[in-house]
Amino acid sequence: MKVIIPVAGKGTRLRPHTFTTPKPLIQVAGKAIICHVIESIQDLGIDEVILVISPEGEDIVSFVKEKYPFKVGFVYQEESLGLGHAIYMAKEMVNKDEGVVVILGDTIIEVDLPRKKEIEDFIAVKKVSDPRRFGIVVLDEEGRIIKVVEKPDTPVSDLAIVGLYYFGNAELLFESLEYIIKNDIRTKGEYQLTDAIARMIDRGWKAKPLFVKEWYDCGTVSALLETNKMLLQKYHKEVKFPGSLVIPPCYFDEGIVIENSLIGPYVTIGKRAKISNAIISNSIIGEEAEVENITITSSLIGKRAYLKGVFKRVNLGDYSELIED
Structure with a gap:
């Protein structure tokens, strides 16, 4: 065919x-x-x-x-x-x-x-x-x-x-x-x-x-996050990270580091991403992104992006940096 x-x-x-x-x-x-x-x-x-x-x-x-x-x-x-x-x-x-x-x-x-x-x-x-x-x-x-x-x-x-x-x-x-x-x-x-x-x-x-x-639907950021949510409810696997709490459903790719964080529900994190001192829900984090010292929801973070500070909702493209001291 x-x-x-x-x-x-x-x-x-x-x-x-x-x-x-x-x-x-x-x-x-x-x-x-x-x-x-x-x-x-x-x-x-x-x-x-x-x-x-x-x-x-x-x-x-x-x-x-x-x-x-x-x-x-x-x-x-x-x-x-x-x-x-x-x-x-x-x-x-x-x-x-x-x-x-x-x-x-x-x-x-x-x-x-x-x-x-x-x-x-x-x-x-x-x-x-x-x-x-x-x-x-x-x-x-x-x-x-x-x-x-x-x-x-x-x-x-x-x-x-x-x-x-x-x-x-x-x-x-x-x-x-x-x-x-x-x-x-x-x-x-x-x-x-x-x-x-x-x-x-x-x-x-x-x-x-x-x-x-x-x-x-995957046409907009909000639609993509809703699709992520619906698919995770069907296909997620439970994963634990010492010193952090995961609220399912979530998806974690290989090589991820998560420290002192609360993740979930409805979060997808790409391979080799690093998360520390963060609270993240209803979001997609791209591969090799770094997120720290932050609370975010309904966010889409691109690959190799760096995010730090006090934000609530973020749409950050690949290779970008957003810091609030």
Whole structure:
């Protein structure tokens, strides 16, 4: 199974962290975002991942190649022209007669996947309270998808598209993407995958909704911390540090030093970080960061950052220093 993962976005809402670390490589609950993404669909049997990256995104390719045994290819999206355009960049890497999975590079989900031999075309969805923020699907009486709409001003469905798709006919997908690009069909200024899917439906494409159990957002610092909290509740391991107290759930990577501190709940700490005389809750601390003499909550501290003093809530990028004497 080939999987296309668009990861060319700039992650502007997670700055300053995405100035130095691509969004898919930011850590949450002990793993890079893209690891959560890939591992959520491993049961489909991944043969090859095709990453759609920006010119600055080669670190993502290197990371995935080093982490996983399957073949990893990549193509560039030179301009940010929309999700449909990003997927179209991978056209030459997919055979016309094969199926392809598309999953967004920041879509962390929990879902019961169909068996590979039984898979049908699908769009993964979840019911939401405000469909105006998302692409949505409309179903017929038999539960098949008959319409897709990108961020409707007046919603006709509450089934949001979460960013996971299976297309059994790659040729039809790429023909439809090419059509909207050549004819400059844009929604909200971009070439949208939903517009290509609408054309596919008009040409007889049949697909069903795949309902996901959980869908976690990583788009902002507050959303990332909430996702960290939810994932830690499911996957944490209890760890003790002499002279300090840990309130679970938390995640601690290797080589961490913690002295005279109260950690937790909902804290992730990266490898070789050093914490002393600190009270930390609901936060993510990057690898090799140093935090001392402080009380913080709801904070995101980048790798190799240094933080000291009396603060309550901090958003500190990689290699940065913040001290209050």
